[in-house]
Amino acid sequence: MSALAPASLESNALAIRLRELAGEERNVQVDFLLHLDEFDQRRAFVEAGHASLWSYCLEALHLREGAAGRRIQAMRVLRRFPVLEAPLRDGRLCLSTVALLGQVLTEENVDDLLARAAFRTRAEVEHLVASIQARTAPRAGLRKLAERAPAAASAALPLSGSERAEMATAHGPAEPALDPGPTTGPLPATPPILAQPKRRAETLAVSETHWSLRVTLDRACKEDLETLRSLLSHKVPDGDLAAVLREAIRCAIEKHGKRKGAVAPERKTKGAKQAASNEAAANMAAVKPSAARSTIPAIVRRAVWKRDGGRCAWVGPDGCRCNSRWKLELDHIQPAALGGPPTVENLRLACRAHNLLHAESTFGREHMDRFRREASDGPTPPARADVAPLRPVMQLGMWAS
Incomplete structure (x- = not known):
């Protein structure tokens, strides 16, 4: 059935069609969340050449930060509470309200909160969540603003988030508050205060060459x-x-x-002769036998870092390179446990996710899971131990810091 052009529909038919499209959009949205959940649990984004699900959503699915964040949050809440699928399909909840409810939902209160949050606005659901889990009120106070230039004296300054909140408090709520509902019998005991999520640092561009950094210490x-x-x-x-x-x-x-290996140490060189000998020194250091098989000479690490540009060199099946700069490690293409040498040609930069994927593809996931369990059972985390046996990644010939 071919769709008619919107301009050819009467107002009543147009309204009916809009309701149909809204329902179809919600169904597609929920199907997307279910597929994203399975994709995340399989960690298929690593095989596709991405270090995280967030990176995959931005670079492969071309979602923007806000859209990706809402979908990932809603997907994880839906994973915990599959009963939310129906409310998402019929419009009782949306991505934003599901993410808000995820902060306070439990197996005991999910049905009650679902009924109280149905078809409510984001502001109303925020009030409902705050009525269950109290928040720290912002401190009242005044701050001096920078004096405006005379030319801009007539321009209105934009209000910050705290200033908008103070304005709303002074003039009353801008939107109707959500009634927590009638109570029957004695009031329930005060629920325990849940740990607040750590606020992420924010970097905001204020000009072409300057940024404002906001961080909590x-x-x-x-x-x-x-x-x-x-x-x-x-x-x-x-x-x-x-x-x-x-x-x-x-x-x-x-x-x-x-x-x-990202920075070369400062040395007194003898001009071009010293620069020409660097490559030969790297090869000599790589083939020289060492007491510890996992030791990689510093000059080799620097050469690999420079060649790979300080980014993960993993390339997915479709030719997509990861390029992540987070938690980079040196990965032996042929693992050292199988005789791979610590040479520039046999090493590459890899983020931790792709380093682990390479290990699992070589030695099997069960083998790697056993090493991870043994490492987690020890009294001292391997990454922080001063004197400890070789870590699993080192035993597989992968250098990690």
Whole structure:
């Protein structure tokens, strides 16, 4: 049946068609979440050349950050509570309200909260969630704004989130509040306060070359920052936080970059002769026998890092390269456990997800699961042990920090 052009439909027929399309859209949306759930549980995004489901949604499905985030959150809530499938299909809930309810849903209250949140707006569901899990109220106070230039005196300044909240409090709620419902009998005991999710740092572009960083620090980190500002008081006399952070970041890059091979150590060279001998030195260091099979010479690590551009070199079946920069490790193409040498040609950069995928494809998932269980049973996490047996990834010939 061919679809008629919207302009050819009468208003009543157009309204009916819109309701039909809205229902079809919801059904497709739920089917998408179910497929995304199975895709995530199989970790098929790793085989497709992506380090995470988030990366796959952005780069392969071409979803934007907000759309990808809402779908991933709703998918994980739907995984925990399959009963939410029907409300999503008939419109009682949407992606945003499902994600909000996921903070407080339990097996005991899912039916009650589903009934109270049905067909409610996001603001109403937020109020319902807050009535179950209290939030910390923002501190009341005033802050001085920068003086505006005379030319911009007549322009209205945009309100921040906290300022909009204060305006709403001063003039009353902008939207009707959701009635928590009648109570019968004594009031229930106060539910335990659940741990609030950690707020992610935000980087907001304020101009072509400058960004604003907003991050939450704990007390220890704040004290360390103040100590660093004091230590740099001669170099940064005005205590500018951006300059202090830049110095800290540069020092960290120099320290960890040398260990990872991303930064070459400063040496006194003898001109072009020294540069020409670097490649030969790398090959000599790679083939030289060492006491520990998992040891990879620093000059080899630097050569691999430079060749792969500091990004995961894993390429999926469709030719898509991962290019992730997160948790990079050196991966032996032919594992060291099978005789693979620590040479530039036999090494590549891989994110942890693709390093593990290579190990599973070589040694089997059950074999790797056994190593992970043995590592997790120990009293000291392997990644933090000062003296410990070779880690599973090292036994497979994969270098990890």
